[in-house]
Amino acid sequence: MHALYLKPKEHRRIQKGHLWVFSNELETVPHDIAAGETVQLHTHDRKLIGAGFFNPNSLISFRLLTKGEELPDREFFRKKLQEALTLRQKVYQLDDTNAWRLVHGESDGMPGLIIDRFGKGIVIQAFSAGMDLHLPMISELLQELLEPEVIVVRNESALRELEGLPLNKAVIHGTKTQARQTIHDAGISFEVDLFAGQKTGFFLDQRENRRIIRKFSKGARVLDVFTNDGGFGLNALAAGAGSAILVDASEDALKRAEHNAKLNGYDNFSLIADDAFNILQQMIDAKESFDLVILDPPSFTKSRKNVPGALKAYRKLNQMGLQLVKKGGFLATASCSHHVAEEDFLQSIHQASLLANCQLRMIYRNSQPFDHPVLLSMPETAYLKFACFYVTR
Numbered sequence: 001m002h003a004l005y006l007k008p009k010e011h012r013r014i015q016k017g018h019l020w021v022f023s024n025e026l027e028t029v030p031h032d033i034a035a036g037e038t039v040q041l042h043t044h045d046r047k048l049i050g051a052g053f054f055n056p057n058s059l060i061s062f063r064l065l066t067k068g069e070e071l072p073d074r075e076f077f078r079k080k081l082q083e084a085l086t087l088r089q090k091v092y093q094l095d096d097t098n099a100w101r102l103v104h105g106e107s108d109g110m111p112g113l114i115i116d117r118f119g120k121g122i123v124i125q126a127f128s129a130g131m132d133l134h135l136p137m138i139s140e141l142l143q144e145l146l147e148p149e150v151i152v153v154r155n156e157s158a159l160r161e162l163e164g165l166p167l168n169k170a171v172i173h174g175t176k177t178q179a180r181q182t183i184h185d186a187g188i189s190f191e192v193d194l195f196a197g198q199k200t201g202f203f204l205d206q207r208e209n210r211r212i213i214r215k216f217s218k219g220a221r222v223l224d225v226f227t228n229d230g231g232f233g234l235n236a237l238a239a240g241a242g243s244a245i246l247v248d249a250s251e252d253a254l255k256r257a258e259h260n261a262k263l264n265g266y267d268n269f270s271l272i273a274d275d276a277f278n279i280l281q282q283m284i285d286a287k288e289s290f291d292l293v294i295l296d297p298p299s300f301t302k303s304r305k306n307v308p309g310a311l312k313a314y315r316k317l318n319q320m321g322l323q324l325v326k327k328g329g330f331l332a333t334a335s336c337s338h339h340v341a342e343e344d345f346l347q348s349i350h351q352a353s354l355l356a357n358c359q360l361r362m363i364y365r366n367s368q369p370f371d372h373p374v375l376l377s378m379p380e381t382a383y384l385k386f387a388c389f390y391v392t393r
Helices: 075-090 131-132 137-148 207-216 229-238 251-263 276-285 303-323 344-357
Strands: 004-006 020-022 039-043 046-053 060-067 099-104 115-118 121-126 150-155 170-173 178-186 187-193 223-224 243-248 269-273 290-295 325-335 357-367 387-392
Touching: 039 060, 046 131, 060 137, 060 357, 075 099, 075 137, 075 290, 075 325, 099 178, 131 137, 137 150, 137 170, 150 178, 170 187, 170 290, 187 229, 207 229, 207 290, 207 325, 223 229, 223 276, 229 243, 229 251, 229 290, 251 269, 251 344, 276 303, 303 325, 303 344, 344 357
Parallel strands: 004 039, 121 150, 223 243, 223 290, 243 269, 290 325
Antiparallel strands: 020 060, 039 046, 046 060, 099 115, 115 121, 150 170, 178 187, 325 387, 357 387
8 A cells, every 4th residue: 555644743633634735745656546546644754644536636635434454345335434423313304204315415524525325325425535435335235225216327527637547427326317216305296317417416404494484384475595495485485474585596496396295295486597696686676575585505605715796796695685584574594605604694684784774683503414524623614594584673
């Protein structure tokens, strides 16, 4: 096994629990080692740290998997998958939900790997060259542990390009027909397409937050912006909302949302296919108002340098949303931009409230659900911000 050596003092962060080594932290970045190969990492004074995946083509040159002499072999991956499964089985009951994230990358000790479970289907994403090489073995272990009908690989993220990896997707176990799964979550059913749907087929990270908005949805007129598959809007309808308007720029997403609404027997909803900022302005001009406005946008920035622009966009979006909330109504708003700190996100909402001439009382604040754990030594594993506000004038 090849050996890598850190520059002086560059071992401190990784010994505190971080799992990445950047190329400028290594004594040398050898180019005679294949991308994804397993290597051992040492401190500058030749003390063994552990083993992991190396990629000479990536800024993140090394991802740590094991400590000391332990090797990341088949038994290591079986143990890690079982540990991840045990956590999910402790926090979720199948009669409550049959869909959850099984592996959340670094947080579950498997850097560069995402695995989502949807009913009897599984979706895998690999973001590192090392994990990419191990997908056949990981698929075999998942079949042994969970006996799924179908396993889909969705390697379409631009993050793979940073590793020098091609983009692709494929059904590697089962059929495309079986990739259409019906999941349930807190009494609501969703039909998801694991092969053709967004990301891994469905956004699981807002599960608890969707349920929270039920507390102030009964009898409400609801506006769900960036609805995607209808997750927030359907939870509002399940709680007895009087009506819900579901907005998304994607007509395909709205078709899925409509199908899911009808699947659950709801008919008191309407759909609008339009840019969020455009439709919000139209509603403001028409002096419309809602008891509950939900804003769940995609990430507004993929890099730290664009954070100022992202905060400006969050401020504008929330200002427009607040202008549509009735006095005594509620705003539920989120950010999935990793580079945007929660403090800055909340400050942008406060600024939005001043521009909208309203007063906010934060009544709920949350982040990621149990199946998206955060590794305290790696801030990169935390990304979701969510808050609910009581709005007065």
